[in-house]
Amino acid sequence: MFRELGKMVMLSGAILRALPKVLRYRRNLFEQLFEIGNSSLFMACVLSLFIGGVLSLQAGPLLAQRGLGSMLGGLVGASLAKELGPVMMSILIAGRIGSAMAAELGSMRVYQEIDALRTLNINPIEYLVLPRVVAISVALPCLLVFSLLVGCAGGAFVAAFNPEVAVSSAAFFNNLRSTLELRDILHGLIKTFLFAVTVGVVCCNQGLDTLGGPRGIGRSVTKAVVNSIVFILVLDYVITRMLLPFTKASMAGGF
Amino acid sequence: MNPVSSAESGVAIRVRQLRKSFGPQLVLDGVDLDIRPGEIFVLMGPSGSGKSVLLRHLIGLETPDAGEILLNDTRLEDEGIRDRFRLAMVFQSGGLLNSLTVGENVGLYLSEHRLKPAEEIERVVREKLALVHLGPADALKYPAELSGGMKKRVAIARALVMEPQVVLYDEPTSELDPLVAVTVGREIVRANAVTRATTLVVTHDRDLAFGIAHRIAFLNEGRIVAVGTPDAIRASQDPLVRRFLSADFTRD
Numbered sequence: 001m002f003r004e005l006g007k008m009v010m011l012s013g014a015i016l017r018a019l020p021k022v023l024r025y026r027r028n029l030f031e032q033l034f035e036i037g038n039s040s041l042f043m044a045c046v047l048s049l050f051i052g053g054v055l056s057l058q059a060g061p062l063l064a065q066r067g068l069g070s071m072l073g074g075l076v077g078a079s080l081a082k083e084l085g086p087v088m089m090s091i092l093i094a095g096r097i098g099s100a101m102a103a104e105l106g107s108m109r110v111y112q113e114i115d116a117l118r119t120l121n122i123n124p125i126e127y128l129v130l131p132r133v134v135a136i137s138v139a140l141p142c143l144l145v146f147s148l149l150v151g152c153a154g155g156a157f158v159a160a161f162n163p164e165v166a167v168s169s170a171a172f173f174n175n176l177r178s179t180l181e182l183r184d185i186l187h188g189l190i191k192t193f194l195f196a197v198t199v200g201v202v203c204c205n206q207g208l209d210t211l212g213g214p215r216g217i218g219r220s221v222t223k224a225v226v227n228s229i230v231f232i233l234v235l236d237y238v239i240t241r242m243l244l245p246f247t248k249a250s251m252a253g254g255f
Numbered sequence: 256m257n258p259v260s261s262a263e264s265g266v267a268i269r270v271r272q273l274r275k276s277f278g279p280q281l282v283l284d285g286v287d288l289d290i291r292p293g294e295i296f297v298l299m300g301p302s303g304s305g306k307s308v309l310l311r312h313l314i315g316l317e318t319p320d321a322g323e324i325l326l327n328d329t330r331l332e333d334e335g336i337r338d339r340f341r342l343a344m345v346f347q348s349g350g351l352l353n354s355l356t357v358g359e360n361v362g363l364y365l366s367e368h369r370l371k372p373a374e375e376i377e378r379v380v381r382e383k384l385a386l387v388h389l390g391p392a393d394a395l396k397y398p399a400e401l402s403g404g405m406k407k408r409v410a411i412a413r414a415l416v417m418e419p420q421v422v423l424y425d426e427p428t429s430e431l432d433p434l435v436a437v438t439v440g441r442e443i444v445r446a447n448a449v450t451r452a453t454t455l456v457v458t459h460d461r462d463l464a465f466g467i468a469h470r471i472a473f474l475n476e477g478r479i480v481a482v483g484t485p486d487a488i489r490a491s492q493d494p495l496v497r498r499f500l501s502a503d504f505t506r507d
Contacts, residue, residue, distance in 0.1 A: 116346055
């Protein structure tokens with residue numbers, strides 16, 4: 001485990017050193033951005049719609065019974081922006097894109113494509129890893145914004161049409177506007193960005209570390225996804241703890 | 256076949272007491288080799304004898320535990336060696352990037368290092384593909400659409416684009432039928448004649464080895480047991496070499 005952590009730190013250092021060259025690899029970068037955005041946007045929207053809906057479904061009746069139904073918009077928005085959106089989107093991307101990254105790099109390692117790049121004096125970190133990590137770090141926060149919009153729409157829909165909640169869309173969005181502040185969204189975006197970098201580094205590292213043919217590729221993909229989820233959840237606690245002093249004011253004002 | 260007499264671009268390779276272990280397994284046990292500029296040097300030996308590992312050391316994909324490799328008296332691990340010498344390798348699987356077309360694979364070295372403008376790269380790609388008997392239509396295909404023999408030829412074209420001084424071939428005829436293997440063997444000889452690059456071929460294929468080599472070395476359990484011209488190797492009295500060369504399938 002410490003050996004893998006060490007490798008990830010080394011890989012992160014190499015990515016940071018290569019960062020100024022990212023525009024040299026813009027073709028690979030745009031390909032990856034398209035791949036991540038195009039293949040994940042629909043799934044991210046579907047997931048967010050139902051997360052927003054289920055939040056309203058669970059919290060709505062409880063708030064309504066206590067005469068706090070009008071607070072539902074803020075609750076759903078804050079939960080999505082600061083916690084559920086970043087974590088669920090990152091887990092979705094780890095499963096969908098991170099696994100593909102690990103599989104692709106693993107297969108390139110096993111079938112000597114990475115060695116071939118080295119013999120052509122092409123640095124595999126710059127050519128393969130850098131565009132992937134940068135693309136996922138840009139795309140995932142963008143997906144969070146979509147997820148937030150769609151999730152709130154899902155929450156508002158359930159709030160309006162579920163008789164146990166019966167909060168109008170206007171009331172839902174009014175409360176959302178008055179409760180959710182820019183720093184809450186920034187909180188979510190910072191988290192998502194850090195999760196994205198983590199997923200990128202973990203999955204690329206697993207891919208590059210692949211040994212032993214098709215079975216090795218399968219093992220790498222499983223490890224990449226599981227490790228990504230573990231890192232996301234551990235980091236979630238750490239980042240929330242660190243960002244809490246900056247977001248307390250808005251929570252106090254909203255609820 | 257006569258060795259290339261005047262090798263302008265080929266470099267001499269000297270391997271001195273090269274040792275490499277993977278865990279407890281000793282793979283290279285003090286290998287010494289002298290490969291002359293511009294010659295086709297074939298490294299033969301049974302499976303697991305360390306041939307491919309030696310090849311990977313020669314291009315810097317592995318680091319030796321001990322010993323050294325010299326290219327024209329410059330140590331392989333010296334700073335800037337890649338700027339002074341152009342080394343290319345043709346992998347057993349071809350090592351083509353599956354996400355790129357054949358043309359993009361062949362021109363990758365030039366495009367990534369921005370050595371020529373796009374139109375010039377296209378011209379060079381067409382020229383190198385023609386050298387290995389592939390046409391412009393093949394440049395648009397993806398590696399997954401190619402046969403094993405075509406993949407090897409594309410890999411050779413990609414190596415030639417570097418205008419290499421050293422070309423290393425790892426099992427170039429593995430998984431190929433005898434007819435395609437002969438074609439690939441001819442491409443190796445032709446590439447050597449065109450580039451005058453020092454050529455090192457690792458193979459089990461006795462026909463290929465005796466067909467193309469200026470000199471042959473026989474590696475067994477990480478040690479060189481015989482080196483010489485094809486005729487000298489045929490006449491070798493070393494029992495391992497004799498057993499390897501005379502091995503034949505006969506029904507009891």
